[in-house]
Amino acid sequence: MGSITLRHVSKTFGEAKVIPDINLEINDGEFVVFVGPSGCGKSTLLRLIAGLEDVSGGQILINGKEVTAAAPAARGLAMVFQSYALYPHMTVRNNIGFPLKMAKMDKAAIDKKVEAAANVLNLTDYLERRPSQLSGGQRQRVAIGRAIVREPSAFLFDEPLSNLDAALRGTMRLEISDLHNQLKTTMVYVTHDQIEAMTMADKIVVLNRGNIEQVGSPLELYKSPRNLFVAGFIGSPRMNFIEGAYAQSRNAKTVGVRPEHLILSKESGLWTGTVTVAEHLGADTFLHANVDGFGPITARVDGEFGVKHGDRVYMTPDESKLHRFDDKGLALGNAVVAA
Amino acid sequence: MATQNTKTLARLMMAPSVLLLLVWMIVPLAMTLWFSFQNYNLLDPSSDGFAGFFNYEFFYTDPAFFQSIWNTLVIVGGVLLITVVGGIAIGLLLDQPIFGQGIVRILVISPFFVMPPVAALIWKNLIMHPGYGVFADIANLLGLQPVDWFAQYPLFSIVIIVAWQWLPFATLILLTALQSLDSEQKEAAEMDGANFFNRFIYLVLPHLARSITVVILIQTIFLLGVYAEILVTTNGGPGYASTNIAFLIYRTALLGYDVGGASAGGIIAVILANIVAIFLMRAVGKNLDR
Amino acid sequence: MARSVTTGRKITATIVAWVVALIIFFPILYTIITSLKTEPEAIAGFNLIPSGTFENYINVQTQSDYLKPFMNSVILSVGSTILALIIAIPGAWAMAFSPTKRTKDVLMWMLSTKMMPAVAVLVPIYLLFRDFGLLDSRIGLTVMLTLINLPIVVWMLYTYFREIPGEILEASRMDGAGLWQEIVYVLTPMAVPGIASTLLLNIILAWNESFWSIRLTTTNAAPLTAFIASFSSPQGLFWAKLSAASTMAIAPILILGWFSQKQLVRGLTFGAVK
Known part of the structure; x- marks a missing residue:
């Protein structure tokens, strides 16, 4: 059991209103990712849920019970910190067992649980080591282990992968997703990396300046972003935004087209441009081209599409997948595509 | 998590340190200030009462006063020059890869741990003694007349001793700073064609600027109050040739029994120290904001 | 220092560093040496090899507590x-x-x-x-x-x-x-x-x-x-x-x-x- 409800939650630090007013429902067993640029309030929101910061207004409910004023430990949540926050003077065994020791569990039971967690996380051989003797990925797993043994009603992750290198990040992403499938416990995960959000989340909460821009499944957000911010934030490479005559011809202030929704040709098309850079990834190629009349546009094409710097290319947008936005940046009638 | 409760607790925890230092700062200083305006001589109980600025005038018009100010400046300036220049040079040397670096470091740092009276005695008797010191032995070997250091160059001799004590401090701090210089920066400068001299001027010296400032300011605080070295070697003489402000106040107070005069000198010393302190606080204060 | 340093340069630096270090340490070293000399030896001119007596240490205790x-x-x-x-x-x-x-x-x-x-x-x-x-x-x-x-x-x-x-x-x-x-x-x-x-x-x-x-x-x-x-x-x-x-x-x-x-x-x- 682990549902979390935020009702009109706000937070101010002195003069600064970091979170003006947030309402959010996190269901039991869901993997929810808070994503947004740095300074958007996503970490603050997580810390409010954890109880590490006091809310300035509103209510927080866990499993329907009001916990707004409860101490962090009393909320039944476990947290994995960005710096892992392992206790440097304790062995891995004692680190993982610390919350159980605090709960006054007897030693044999602690050992059993710690060893079970270590087994799940491949840490069995490292139980007697100190954090300083472990690699980044192992430390990360110890931090997760310390969270698991408490059998919390929800896990909170604060940018847990940002200190790891790219390859390890990919592996840990899988491991955390896998863990979620095994435990089926609610997870709230904060990141600034939209790839982590897209690949792991059941539900993404896009935050900007302390406000929720949109809540939805990864594909909902990808297919029908509610506004320019979400459209630009979700998806990689970024969506192309086109203004001016072409947008007006589609009855919009701005038109957005994703790089993968451009049809490329060497012979003919609606727009013509000159390739500035071609990034060959193997299967795909990202083409950065200067399109006559608009300026820089990014397109995603098949790896076999052989062009190089200076070549002329023709492109046509897939009209059925165009995104249209009004002068306030809000999406206009999602007429073009069905989710 | 700063609730009202923890704030009160924090104040309570700080109270002992703050109160003690407050008393320690205010009481003696207030007494010094009070005495400095009184006629107060331990040998002559009959003279008492308000003295106005007489003590300051007395101290100020004493020819020994200007001599001792000058001597103070010479000690501070001379020691700073030797330790900073020497510290940078030795720091650069120890920053190189050498065999036995650990032992070399230990040897270089050692003088700092020698208590001032011992340092002064070693130098006075074993090194600089005109009859049996090592310097005299060297002079004899070269066929020169041995120098009676403390009679002929009393101030210079004291500068040498104090510099020997503080050179390790400067070296250690500057070496620490040198080691924190990013080696990629050095390599980048090398790739850019900067030779050793240019790297030193444009890369190393600016990097050291802050540490040099800290070394200068902290040493100045201690060097203004050099005392034991003078007491043990020259006792301020010959005449007042090696008396600094600190030693002059000591002479006035405990040898001349003139409490009023010594207090006036004390206030003057506080003013001098404050001028230095303001600069030091700025340098250290900046570090707090990092 | 990722690059390799020539041994020659390292040896030169080592020699210079040791000489400087020994000069700085010398007064302390000489004090220790002198403490192992007899009194006449101590004032008999420069000499790095003491006779190795410990009587001074005993004297400091017995005469001066x-x-x-x-x-x-x-x-x-x-x-x-x-x-x-x-x-x-x-x-x-x-x-x-x-x-x-x-x-x-x-x-x-x-x-x-x-x-x-x-x-x-x-x-x-x-x-x-x-x-x-x-x-x-x-x-x-x-x-x-x-x-x-x-x-x-x-x-x-x-x-x-x-x-x-x-x-x-x-x-x-x-x-x-x-x-x-x-x-x-x-x-x-x-x-x-x-x-x-x-x-x-x-x-x-x-x-x-x-x-x-x-x-x-x-x-x-x-x-x-x-x-x-x-x-x-x-x-x-x-x-x-x-x-x-x-x-x-x-x-x-x-x-x-x-x-x-x-x-x-x-x-x-x-x-x-x-």
Whole structure:
């Protein structure tokens, strides 16, 4: 059991209103990712849920019970910190067992649980080591282990992968997703990396300046972003935004087209441009081209599409997948595509 | 998590340190200030009462006063020059890869741990003694007349001793700073064609600027109050040739029994120290904001 | 230094460094050598090879009762350091973990008390000590040493405590540790190295303090600094004995000092250089 409800939650630090007013429902067993640029309030929101910061207004409910004023430990949540926050003077065994020791569990039971967690996380051989003797990925797993043994009603992750290198990040992403499938416990995960959000989340909460821009499944957000911010934030490479005559011809202030929704040709098309850079990834190629009349546009094409710097290319947008936005940046009638 | 409760607790925890230092700062200083305006001589109980600025005038018009100010400046300036220049040079040397670096470091740092009276005695008797010191032995070997250091160059001799004590401090701090210089920066400068001299001027010296400032300011605080070295070697003489402000106040107070005069000198010393302190606080204060 | 250094250059640097180091260390080395000479040997000109007698060390004890000032030094330096730690730990703790807007000002003000020249308050302190009968008493000098080193102790502890990452404290709170458990299981083990460093450096500073310890004591409470300073009066040329006394006075602190190089930089620059 682990549902979390935020009702009109706000937070101010002195003069600064970091979170003006947030309402959010996190269901039991869901993997929810808070994503947004740095300074958007996503970490603050997580810390409010954890109880590490006091809310300035509103209510927080866990499993329907009001916990707004409860101490962090009393909320039944476990947290994995960005710096892992392992206790440097304790062995891995004692680190993982610390919350159980605090709960006054007897030693044999602690050992059993710690060893079970270590087994799940491949840490069995490292139980007697100190954090300083472990690699980044192992430390990360110890931090997760310390969270698991408490059998919390929800896990909170604060940018847990940002200190790891790219390859390890990919592996840990899988491991955390896998863990979620095994435990089926609610997870709230904060990141600034939209790839982590897209690949792991059941539900993404896009935050900007302390406000929720949109809540939805990864594909909902990808297919029908509610506004320019979400459209630009979700998806990689970024969506192309086109203004001016072409947008007006589609009855919009701005038109957005994703790089993968451009049809490329060497012979003919609606727009013509000159390739500035071609990034060959193997299967795909990202083409950065200067399109006559608009300026820089990014397109995603098949790896076999052989062009190089200076070549002329023709492109046509897939009209059925165009995104249209009004002068306030809000999406206009999602007429073009069905989710 | 700063609730009202923890704030009160924090104040309570700080109270002992703050109160003690407050008393320690205010009481003696207030007494010094009070005495400095009184006629107060331990040998002559009959003279008492308000003295106005007489003590300051007395101290100020004493020819020994200007001599001792000058001597103070010479000690501070001379020691700073030797330790900073020497510290940078030795720091650069120890920053190189050498065999036995650990032992070399230990040897270089050692003088700092020698208590001032011992340092002064070693130098006075074993090194600089005109009859049996090592310097005299060297002079004899070269066929020169041995120098009676403390009679002929009393101030210079004291500068040498104090510099020997503080050179390790400067070296250690500057070496620490040198080691924190990013080696990629050095390599980048090398790739850019900067030779050793240019790297030193444009890369190393600016990097050291802050540490040099800290070394200068902290040493100045201690060097203004050099005392034991003078007491043990020259006792301020010959005449007042090696008396600094600190030693002059000591002479006035405990040898001349003139409490009023010594207090006036004390206030003057506080003013001098404050001028230095303001600069030091700025340098250290900046570090707090990092 | 990723690139390889030519052996020739390394050897040159090694030789220069060793020569410089030995010159700097020479006065100490020569003192130790002289302490192993007989008195006639000691004034018989430059000689690095002593006859290896230990009689000077015995003489220092039998003729001047070396043990008494030595014990005074130990009691005064350790006593004043522990006293300073007891007073400073709560304060530094509070400033590091619940800082307010004024914390920085308080720290700077504490530092400023360290800058008051000792001579400026020599007269009132001397008179106060005389009136309270504290002259030449261990208690009086212990209090004195505690006060003059308190700012450095607070500062050092503060810089160490501040390095304990806040996330670890938060983690322990999430893990269900109460304030007391947080102190016992998390904070104390993490603070101990910093406290030990502070202790070490402060003992060194107190051991070598040579203004108040000379001025406020005569015989009973006189530590080694005052004891050695008394050798300055020209009682004769007992250099071997003087060297033995000096060696014994600096040896313990020299060895402690070698272990505290890092803390020294940090402590004496108030955390400005690490």
